[in-house]
Amino acid sequence: SQQGEEDPQALSIQEGENATMNCSYKTSINNLQWYRQNSGRGLVHLILIRSNEREKHSGRLRVTLDTSKKSSSLLITASRAADTASYFCASQYYNTDKLIFGTGTRLQVFP
């Protein structure tokens, strides 16, 4: 399977805590992206990090990328109940336009 993997599969935290999700992918990439999916809805693009970048920030999101380990992490700081959703990483394969998704992390933030 070309599909990447994420861990943990599920994460439960209290509001105000930080949430960290990890992603591993399988081949050389142009970029790595993170998406959020609320239950039963389509996915929403959160952030993209290019293969020559190591860290990127957007609001309460911080993404890191380690191409030597083929891994990335998403940190959501000061979580809110509204952050409850599934989060997916997606790797755009090098020299192609394929965008391959990981298996996702289900985040539950309790008020």
Added chain:
Amino acid sequence: NAGVTQTPKFQVLKTGQSMTLQCAQDMNHEYMSWYRQDPGMGLRLIHYSVGAGITDQGEVPNGYNVSRSTTEDFPLRLLSAAPSQTSVYFCARSYFQGGGGAFFGQGTRLTVV
């Protein structure tokens, strides 16, 4: 719907029937793709297209056909539906330059009985 329209939203098919899932975009993006989402499996790429007249296979192409006669439309055809094709199908358009990403439709929930 982020400029991606999928129809129908729900569909029930009998085994062996064929059907076409429609996907249309209004942003003139070259890249479009189809995914299926099954519980615990995340999204898996079925087919994708980098422009009109150009399509390629993804991770799970068997049992599906696509064509791209215009930039706007990217239909997905199920040739002979099987219960294993019961899933939620998502179409997406993408624009990766400048830090962009994929924009998804709301999905088609397909049940094959």
